[in-house]
Amino acid sequence: MQATTPTTTDAARLATERQAVLNLYEVFNQKNPDLLAQAVAPTWKDIPLAPGQGPGPDGFKPVVQGFFDAFPDVRIHIHDLVQLPGKIAVRAEISGTHQGALFGIPATGKRVSFRIHEFHELDGERITTTWHMEDWFALFLQLGQFPAN
DSSP: OOOOOOHHHHHHHHHHHHHHHHHHHHHHHHHHHHHHHEEEEEEEEEOOOOOOOOOOOHHHHHHHHHHHHHHOOOOEEEEEEEEETTTTEEEEEEEOOOOBBBBBBBBOOOOOEEEEEEEEEEOOOSSEEEEEEEHHHHHHHHTOOOOOO
């Protein structure tokens, strides 16, 4: 069996999809919610939704703003990105200083870092679905408290 060599079209698709995923994380790093338009499709499904989050990119923008308010110095560092055409898995870490309320927890001034794992489906250009899991337990332990609800 011979190995196949990716075509220029395949390489272009992989590069475009990779950039869409990188743009999603740059929303946080650049504090620019407008980058969502370059990252996700208008019908993007974010699974599971955060408490109070609406569907699609517009529903995600308040979540992003909440992170900017709680962690003005928020950064997402990608540790691993594994890609196949139409699918990208990401292992990353969110860090920042807790300077505003988050899930009802008032600012603690503590520097925190917690892991995220996300799996993205893409349509050749943008993300259509994201399944994600954040290590909220680790975050709340670092903050020294858990949300009331």
